[in-house]
Amino acid sequence: QVTLKESGPALVKPTETLTLTCTFSGFSLSTSPTRVSWIRQPPGKALEWLARIDWDDDEFYSTSLKTRLTISKDTSKNLVVLTMTNMDPMDTATYYCARANDDSDDAFDVWGPGTMVTVSS
Amino acid sequence: ERVMTQSPATLSVSPGDRATLSCRASQSVSSNLAWYQQKPGQAPRLLIYAASTRAPGIPDRFSGSGSGTEFTLTISSLQSEDFAVYFCQQYNDWPPYTFGQGTKLEI
Numbered sequence: 001q002v003t004l005k006e007s008g009p010a011l012v013k014p015t016e017t018l019t020l021t022c023t024f025s026g027f028s029l030s031t032s033p034t035r036v037s038w039i040r041q042p043p044g045k046a047l048e049w050l051a052r053i054d055w056d057d058d059e060f061y062s063t064s065l066k067t068r069l070t071i072s073k074d075t076s077k078n079l080v081v082l083t084m085t086n087m088d089p090m091d092t093a094t095y096y097c098a099r100a101n102d103d104s105d106d107a108f109d110v111w112g113p114g115t116m117v118t119v120s121s
Numbered sequence: 122e123r124v125m126t127q128s129p130a131t132l133s134v135s136p137g138d139r140a141t142l143s144c145r146a147s148q149s150v151s152s153n154l155a156w157y158q159q160k161p162g163q164a165p166r167l168l169i170y171a172a173s174t175r176a177p178g179i180p181d182r183f184s185g186s187g188s189g190t191e192f193t194l195t196i197s198s199l200q201s202e203d204f205a206v207y208f209c210q211q212y213n214d215w216p217p218y219t220f221g222q223g224t225k226l227e228i
Contacts (some may be wrong), residue, residue, distance in 0.1 A: 036216070047165065047208055049218040062217045063122070096164055106212045107155035107170035114164050 002026035003074035004036075004097050011118050012087050016068065022080040022097030022112060029055055030075045034101045038071065038082045040093040048093075052100075053080055089119045123147055123211050127221035140200050142224045144192040144209035152222060153213035156194045157184055157222075160205045168207075169194065196226075204228055 008020035020038070027034055037052040051071040052060045061069050070083045080097060094116045099110035134140050144154070152172040157165035167176040169185035172192060180199040196203055197222040209221040 046222045047220040048208070048216075049216070049220070052216075060216045065215075098164075098211075104167065104176065105155075105171045105174070106153070107167055107176075107210070108165070109167050109170075109176060111166070112166035 002110045003108060004099060004107045005114040006095055006097050007085075008095070008115055008117065010116060011120065013121050014119060015090045016087050018082075018084045018087050018091070018117060020042070020082045020084075020095055020115065020117075021114055022082070024080070024097075024112075026077050027099065027101075028075070029053075029073055029080070031055055033111070034099065035099065036073070036080045038068065038080075038100050039096045039108070040088075040091075041096070041097055041114075042093040045093075050083060050095075078083070093117060094121045100101075122217060123150055123214050123219050124222035125209055125211055125219050127209055127224045128208075129224060131225045131227060132223070133228070134199055135194055135228065136199050140196040140199055140203075140226060141150045142194040142196075142226075144187075144194070144221050145209055146209050148188045148191075150211040150213035152188045153211060154185075154187070155210045155212065156183075157208045157210065158203075158205045159208065160187055167209060177181070199226075 005025040030073045035054040038050040053071045073080045094114040097115045098111040126145045154172045156169040159165045173185045206223045
């Protein structure tokens with residue numbers, strides 16, 4: 001069974017750096033062609049894709065947030081980490097990690113439950 | 122960046138009705154389109170990928186169609202558990218992957 005779960009702080013202050021961890025099971029991120037993305041959703045709003053890391057370490061970022069984001073993986077621990085610098089109240093959202101592979105034609109076939117992050121002083 | 126526009130924003134229907142949700146892309150995304158269902162407090166769930174292929178375990182009352190810039194998600198006979206928000210997403214031209222703003226299906 002494939003599962004993903006996000007973890008991280010529920011509250012961060014403006015200008016701080018957010019670090020989120022996605023811990024997964026049931027698949028390997030060292031196996032082609034698996035990839036994991038981070039996606040966020042402000043309360044009551046639409047989904048926004050943030051970043052993706054592939055089985056071969058390729059990294060891709062949202063063009064509007066690229067300067068603030070870093071994605072990395074630890075294949076031995078089955079986890080993916082996203083850092084976002086210079087947090088702002090506009091970054092308040094539920095953050096999801098999700099898997100994609102060629103079986104789902106690059107759609108996100110399994111999602112974590114999400115973790116809510118509030119940015120406030 | 123491909124902009125995805127969904128209509129209507131809210132669709133009021135009754136159980137047993139047929140629901141038709143639309144998604145339009147600002148430029149062609151071929152058939153590289155997915156539909157997701159999201160219930161309150163839950164993560165999105167993949168329903169349809171490649172515009173018309175149901176994801177594993179998705180009931181056959183859900184169907185997708187379209188290509189290029191115009192797409193449709195049809196729910197043939199609404200069940201109570203289908204009342205949710207539905208998002209379309211393109212994965213043809215990325216980064217970034219882009220989502221529509223959602224259609225809320227309400228009773």
